[in-house]
Amino acid sequence: MLTVENTTTWLVTFTDKITQQTAYLSELDQAIGDGDHGSNMARGTTAMKAKLENTAFTSVSELFKVAAMTLISTVGGASGPLYGSAFLAMSKQAEASTEDVPAIIKAGLEGIQKRGKAERGEKTMVDVWAAALDALDTNTLTHHTIEEAVHETKHIQATKGRAAYLADRSVGHLDPGAVSTGYLFEAMLEGDIIQ
Amino acid sequence: MLTVENTTTWLVTFTDKITQQTAYLSELDQAIGDGDHGSNMARGTTAMKAKLENTAFTSVSELFKVAAMTLISTVGGASGPLYGSAFLAMSKQAEASTEDVPAIIKAGLEGIQKRGKAERGEKTMVDVWAAALDALDTNTLTHHTIEEAVHETKHIQATKGRAAYLADRSVGHLDPGAVSTGYLFEAMLEGDIIQ
Amino acid sequence: MKKIMNQPKDVLNDMLEGFCYTHEDLVSRINDTGVICRKFVDQGKVALVSGGGSGHEPSHAGYVGQGMLSAAVCGEVFTSPTPDQILEAIKQADQGAGVLLIVKNYTGDIMNFEMAQELAEMEGISVEHIVVNDDISLEPRQKSDRRGVAGTVFVHKILGAAAENGATLSQLKNMGNDIVTHMATLGVSLLPATVPEVGKPGFDLAEDELEFGIGIHGEPGYRREQLKPSKGIAQELVSQLKSELQWEKGEHIAVLVNGLGATPLMEQFIFMNDVQSMLQEEALVVDYKKVGNYMTAIDMAGVSLTILRLADADWKTYLQHPVQTPAPF
Amino acid sequence: MKKIMNQPKDVLNDMLEGFCYTHEDLVSRINDTGVICRKFVDQGKVALVSGGGSGHEPSHAGYVGQGMLSAAVCGEVFTSPTPDQILEAIKQADQGAGVLLIVKNYTGDIMNFEMAQELAEMEGISVEHIVVNDDISLEPRQKSDRRGVAGTVFVHKILGAAAENGATLSQLKNMGNDIVTHMATLGVSLLPATVPEVGKPGFDLAEDELEFGIGIHGEPGYRREQLKPSKGIAQELVSQLKSELQWEKGEHIAVLVNGLGATPLMEQFIFMNDVQSMLQEEALVVDYKKVGNYMTAIDMAGVSLTILRLADADWKTYLQHPVQTPAPF
């Protein structure tokens, strides 16, 4: 079950992971994109963390909405609207219930897909969101399953986003958005949100 | 004594030396100037050689004049007006007499100094013209005296032309215009103009 | 990385401050945003808003002014601006006749501009958008995936004059889409660009190599080759553009030779000279031509060539229409 | 050397052909020369002729047109043009009211322009010349030895407007000399230029070094230092210009931030932003300002900063006077 407290911890932990891995994420993006995924996500999550720590939320839904709006207005690029749409959809779902974590993640994934039109297997963050959802549904979300889902993007040829310009030369590289999404679910694990 | 024949040979030999040493002259100029002395002189002397070989001259004076005008209109930079002024003055002197070679060189040097306002010892082509004139006056113009005069510019601090911007950092480098002037007098020696 | 800058993270702000100071007679910045607006607005006319990541100077802020854009939204370097800023630009630019967004075809730009459009429509503003995808570099891929590059400035110019001339939002949208179908661009890169926050070049290119079809963010091109003379580069680019545009003798066109940032005018004019003689062989009539840095890629060395078929006689008139913008056109 | 060109020896011709093609509405070239003339002449007005070695594009041919130069003489790259060509330009430009030559202070330029002036005077044309020596880089040397650099374009602009306004040859000469005494420029280089015919960079600069006071042909500056932030560069240049110009609070000035060829507008605007805040501290009134590539050094990376004290109120008016030239001003 999500609470204001554990959701805050989750997203703050996510921010800290992004901050630590900013250079690495940009490096991954430089290989198959334009090299800004690290700084985009660092700018956005840092702003989000500051907002979260300075606001007293009365609901998880409200918290996700503020997180979404902050990401939308600070990340930019492709990942800004995507993470933003995810969190916005999660906010809506959390209005209905904060008990069903998989349902919230499912809403987030749908938000991303509505905005970005990517299916699973196109070498984007969708791949990790979808794998994480599967794992949540079967109660198998672990460091290992996350790592595997992230790693899996290495073998895929990109057909969405900037990496698609590389066609078959995109194979052999991790997708940066998949890696940052991996941190989101690692942070979830560490936040003791799921039993 | 200068004749149309030996003067033509002289200037054609000069051209050939410049053509062979184009890169070297530019390299010298790159060290203490702007790196174009070789291409300037090559462009000019090549045009001059073509003019000389395609014209039937009735006098040495006329020959020098054509050489002067060709250099003036093709070399550019500082060396164009300087060599041009030298040959123009030599043309005037050759009108009076073609017997007295030192007098012709003296006129050339004066032409350069009138145009460029440089005295001996300022690390320019003037230094080699002046040394060559001294040698001609004393009948000591040899490969050795020319080489010595050229080499002497290495130890001088430039106070005229582009090299002057380097101030004391110009010391230790040969002056490119002095080197090209060296070729002019080498070519004279080889041309059997002086006994 | 050798750049004249302060902190890499301050590049956008410092640049916009310097830009707005330099051109304070023509433009101003909405505080704390990357939105640059013109000082003199055309009451009752449709407003054009463009933008995208920064690093393409003078695009897009340089084209804000009478006869061209009403506002430009400047994102971080090579990063699409965010919807809230685009929304600010739309609100500021709207004069009651609606706003046309001119978007280059990148996932990030499309998504951020679409979100802004949705938000603006919720506030009751009429907004349309067109997508510029003139880069024919990746031939085999579907047309809808093509990148938007230098041809975008032709779109700004023609639509800007048409808007000043009183065209409606739907007329401008149609005209924009029409221009895009008649336009193609292809670039060549000799040296990569360095994003300030990254600190190292975006790709490697050997001392004797060039890459055809590279994008304005350093996206991969379609072929690497030995460095070749300007004539050979012109031949390659013109023949690729020809097979895309399928022009016929006697057709009227506009030509843009665009420097990518670090390539001096000397090389751009040499290149234009070779392009010119090829277009002459093709018996094309060049009604309008430009050489210079219009859509750069930070400090990338190289050029791009844009050809626009002047399918509509108005386009030439609009291209020649005088403008009052920070960057000359 | 990575350049878009054909044979290095053809660079000048190829470039001028491309330039004249691109701007055929405004300028034309005298066949087989480096002389670029304007198409619309001011009958009865004094003509301004400038020029020098090429490699400084858009200088000087870019400033040929109504309100600025009547002709520009383009020498080989970094090499003064020859007297016969300058003479052609003078003859073509003269409209009976005389010709003013605007010469940058280099031995070669001075000698070639002086020879041309002598030849023109022999043909009965009234010719005067002024020498621009705005580069204060080498402080200890005598003022008469200073190089002419980017400030030259301010001279073109002010005198061009004054000539169009009917100023006489001697008035223009005096005004030009007056401008030069109130103007100072200083540059900084981050990367050297490569002359096409030489094929390698004109000097070496370490990956973490910059050089203050470098000339537009790569002539040595006054100090090498560790690469520093834009703010620090602005501080150095502004304080050097201050000690030269000895301005006082409240004085009116014109400012030019000039890119040297390979430095993108992004960096130039960042630099202008830092210059601006220093000039504000100095309480100077900036009546006119420009940022862009006006007097380049082929593909050198870096900028120069020019400050002109507006000692005469007309200068501001003349700077703002509209022109019709290939390069915008």
Ligand SMILES: Nc1ncnc2c1ncn2[C@@H]1O[C@H](COP(=O)(O)OP(=O)(O)O)[C@@H](O)[C@H]1O
């Ligand atoms: N259409 C899409 N759907 C889902 N994810 C996408 C899509 N396009 C891009 N992405 C994700 O966005 C990431 C890149 O984000 P970022 O570098 O911040 O933006 P940009 O590509 O605009 O520079 C990719 O690694 C990928 O995971």
Ligand SMILES: Nc1ncnc2c1ncn2[C@@H]1O[C@H](COP(=O)(O)OP(=O)(O)O)[C@@H](O)[C@H]1O
């Ligand atoms: N005032 C002067 N008097 C005599 N010789 C000079 C003078 N200034 C320059 N020179 C000569 O000209 C040479 C440089 O010629 P060049 O490189 O062709 O011209 P530029 O300096 O204009 O590039 C110098 O090496 C020097 O010998």
Ligand SMILES: [Mg+2]
């Ligand atoms: Mg990216």
Ligand SMILES: [Mg+2]
């Ligand atoms: Mg030289």
Ligand SMILES: [Mg+2]
């Ligand atoms: Mg990006």
Ligand SMILES: [Mg+2]
């Ligand atoms: Mg020279």
